[in-house]
Amino acid sequence: MTKNLTKLWAGGMRRLLAIQNRTAREALHAASRHAPDAKAMWRTTQTALAQAAAAAAVPAASEAQVRPAARAGAPARESRVGPRAAAWAAGEWLRAEHLPKDAARALAYGLYVPPGLPTAGMPLVVMLHGCKQTMDSFAEGTRMNLLADKHGFAVVYPEQSAQAHPHQCWHWYDPRRPAGGGEATAIVSLVDTLVQEHGFDRSRVYLAGLSAGAGLAALLAVCAPGRFAAVALHSGPAFGEARSGVAALDVMRRGLHHDPVALVERELAGRAHPGMPALIVQGGADAVVAPVNAEQLATQFLRLNDLADAHGVLQGVVSHEHDGEGYTVQDYRRDGASVVRLCQVSALDHAWSGGDETVPFHSATGPDASSMIWDFFESQRRTGIDDAFDDELAAGVG
Secondary structure, three states: OHHHHHHHHHHHHHHHHHHHHHHHHHHHHHHHHHOOOHHHHHHHHHHHHHHHHHHHHOOHHHHHHHHHHHHHOOOOOOOOOOOOHHHHOOOEEEEEEEOOOOOOOOEEEEEEEOOOOOOOOOOEEEEEOOOOOOHHHHHHHHOHHHHHHHHOOEEEEEEOOOOOOOOOOOOOOOOOOOOHHHHHHHHHHHHHHHHHHHOOOHHHEEEEEEOHHHHHHHHHHHHOHHHOOEEEEEOOOOOOOOOOHHHHHHHHHHOOOOOHHHHHHHHHOOOOOOOOOEEEEEEOOOOOOOOHHHHHHHHHHHHHOOOEEOOEEOOOOEEEEEEOOOEEEEEEEEOOEEEEEEEEEOOOOOOEOOOOOOOOOEOOOOOOHHHHHHHHHOOOOOOOOOHHHHHHHHHHHO
């Protein structure tokens, strides 16, 4: 009886090994199609082979013991929408902390630089994560580093401290220091330092954020527009009304109670704004940030770019609507160039559109938001940079 059971188990293991080897071959084939270089293909293949060996070494009942070992190396889960290793692409990761002047706490960040290119004159994309995210999970879920390799730009991921907020949320709703105002000041200081140290192109520094990160990005777009050439706001709250955590939740769930343009006017207090091209992405099935926020944000950025006033969109502004598969894009243009773009994805919940769905707060549903963002950013430039303007507005916010 024991011999028969052993024979049966051995046969089962041989069949399992055959399945795992076939999985490894399929992973190698997929890597040859998707991996950006030989190094990424090697990582994908090694992950699959390691999983096959581990599964063949123990009975199926011990599967739970295999998974932690698999996670110790390269990421074990595979995405249906693209390469997993976006946070560990072919370039260089620099993890460090930045301590702004007069700040009580250092700002952790990860800087990704694509391989084989000088940093002098290179564009820089600033990525602000949402609540319950880290620099790694945001890079992994958005796969922005793979685009950086392809298009030749650097990416920096500031990371909110768990000491500042238990869920690592940015205080987008509180412009006072050391809360949201201090966080915005820290981001500006980090950008200035990286530009100086690495020689990045000051006219091509871009800003993108998800959820609470989008809220902080909107605050920066209003208060420090001279530092950024364009902004992308994904699943973000409308600007200017919330001043507390309770009010922030209300805005997220219901949108603004006051006129969006009036709130922007109040924040500017009569000062001119140089404009900020904006891409806004929102899921129609988002139960965390109500879709009305995206429409109100679009109105606010139309005003910031002098494309709208208190009565609505100005005459002469060209508006173009595009219907995609499950999403629509509304484009507002000036002199043939896109200035404000609103993308609404009907079936998307509170997650990054077209991202790696194996990472929380990212979804395979919808168009690839990372590609959309870079396509929008690539043609934008910040000319006539005025640090004094930024410093004046920042002082008013703080």
